[in-house]
Amino acid sequence: NQTPGKLTVMAILGTVVALVAAVLAAAQGAAAATCTVSAVAGFSSCSGSSSVLIKGPFTVPAETVATLSVASGGKATVTGTVTFAKSTSLTKSDYLFTLQGSGVTFDGTSGVFNGNGASYWDGEGSNGGVNKPKMFKVSTSGNSVIKGIKLLNTPIHAFSISGSNNLIESVTLDNSAGTSLGHNTDAFDVSASNIIIKNSYVYNQDDCLAVNSGSNITFSGNYCSGGHGISIGSIASDKTVDGVYVSGCTIVDSQNGVRIKTVYDATGGYVKNVQYSSITLSGITKYGIVIEQDYENGSPTGTPTGGIPISGVTLSGITGTMASGYKYSTYILCAACSDFTFSGISITPKKASCTGISPTPSGC
């Protein structure tokens, strides 16, 4: 009689099917479960999760940095304020927060990272004085998105972007409290490729954008106040920049508007394919447009060198006003520059000095 055997086989099969279903359901539940970071230890214990909630308020203790690695394709959300206590031993080589992962979405729309900058600022930035860490290292890749987060009072640099293929949008850097003592508070330092930074607000005391190397970098629809302008450089030896597209940006109460600078005597690199279009300036205290190949930190030499050639620079629709006491509305000091195409340059009052570029671009 085969019937009991068949029944047994069917019963076992049914049990196996039910078990597999239960395991699958548990796995799905685990994937959907959100890992909550409500104290510093959570950054490491939630790393590897595909759904992370960074839930302020809490404080990251002094002398401590936080690193979050989100699972591939996962998401991290920030609510409330995470404050980073003042450290004495962390230096400009350290980052208070590092984000890692591929294809991740980091949504800080309801969150603030407070770097406690005022307890560090001494007017010397990263050039001296007390040790100061950088704020937010973007080490993500693979079409990751970082949006909405507000960085408040970063000791020095805010976003340091070293990972490629990232979109950063609708973020804010508010270092307006550092007007007198904040220094080197760059908003976006980029050494990476395929980067888009858009629709963001910056109140700081140094570059709004500083491209140090990389290719295919788009910077659009951003507002920059109080800083040093939208910059490529300083480009050092062996660094290359190919493709920077800046459009639809507003720069107010800043030292410079549009800037490209290569380091004096540097060699082995290049800057090419740069476009700035529809840039509105006001209250610019030094240079509306500045392209110089004599740069040294703090004090340009006045003698340009051609070891890092600059080529293919298109400026269109750069308009606005200088502040009283300004130096030049357009200043070009080149040793190896070529293919400059300027149109729609209207910066008032106009006062230009352009050397080392032929033919002389409009606006000069």
Ligand SMILES: *[C@@H]1O[C@H](CO)[C@@H](O)[C@H](O)[C@H]1NC(C)=O
């Ligand atoms: C430039 O970067 C954008 C954004 O990351 C990307 O979509 C595009 O494919 C890149 N272009 C090239 C030529 O790599």
